[in-house]
Amino acid sequence: MSSNPNASRSTLQATLHEYDLARSYSESLIEGLSDEQCAWRPNEQSSGLGWHLGHQAAVNHYMVRNLTAAEPSFNQSFDALFDSATTEPQRGDLPPMEQVLAFRAEVAKSTKSIIQRIASGDVSAPAQLSIIADGLLRAVINHEYQHNTWVLEVRNEIGEKLDPPKPSSNVVDVEGYWVLSNNLTG
Numbered sequence: 001m002s003s004n005p006n007a008s009r010s011t012l013q014a015t016l017h018e019y020d021l022a023r024s025y026s027e028s029l030i031e032g033l034s035d036e037q038c039a040w041r042p043n044e045q046s047s048g049l050g051w052h053l054g055h056q057a058a059v060n061h062y063m064v065r066n067l068t069a070a071e072p073s074f075n076q077s078f079d080a081l082f083d084s085a086t087t088e089p090q091r092g093d094l095p096p097m098e099q100v101l102a103f104r105a106e107v108a109k110s111t112k113s114i115i116q117r118i119a120s121g122d123v124s125a126p127a128q129l130s131i132i133a134d135g136l137l138r139a140v141i142n143h144e145y146q147h148n149t150w151v152l153e154v155r156n157e158i159g160e161k162l163d164p165p166k167p168s169s170n171v172v173d174v175e176g177y178w179v180l181s182n183n184l185t186g
Contacts, residue, residue: 011130011134011184012118012119012130012133013119015115015137015138015141015180016116018137018141018170018184019111019112019141021168022141022145022167022168023108023144025145025148025164025167026056026144026147026148026151027101027104028164029049029152029155029162029164030049030050030053030097030151033097033160035050035094035096035097037049037158037160038050038094038100039093039094040154040158042154042157044088044089045088046088046154047088047091047150048094049155050094050097050100051082051091052147052148052150052151053097053100053101053104053151054078054081054094054103054104055083056104056144057082057104057107058078058079058082058083058107059140060107060111060140060143061073061074061107061111063136063139064107064110064114064136067132068118068132068136071110074107074110075103078095078103081094111137111140114133115133115137118130118133119133141180142179142180145171145177145178146177148178149176149177149178166178168180169185170185
């Protein structure tokens, strides 16, 4: 990332756009499914589709709040439920998808607000924090896509095969997982 503040802002805006695409893609993978289908687990050592969506948001919030902003938890019970350090059999039941999607929306709103504040330079050490924010947001996006691969595998197991197109021309395949390209275009 350039030390030019305008270039840094432009890069963060482009990465933020990719964040929106990744989140929308994730949520499209459960469209038309019931709460029961989203909670279904292939076995005790697996996670349901809805867990992956909640986990994506939880990790997003952990990373953003720990690296850029000292925000409190949005939902402490979700922190434990969606933490991959909590073993699958110990996670308990998923809440209705409406609550999971509301949690995702709340985390996204906070993330976007923080990234916008960094992009506008309304933080101390704005150039340095812009570099951190870009790397952080890329990690969040790549984590989102990583779990989407597993969501698609579970969808196939429940007989709901999907083969959606890539959500962005800036996504590349690396070892069977989509990741955000280092060089964002258009």
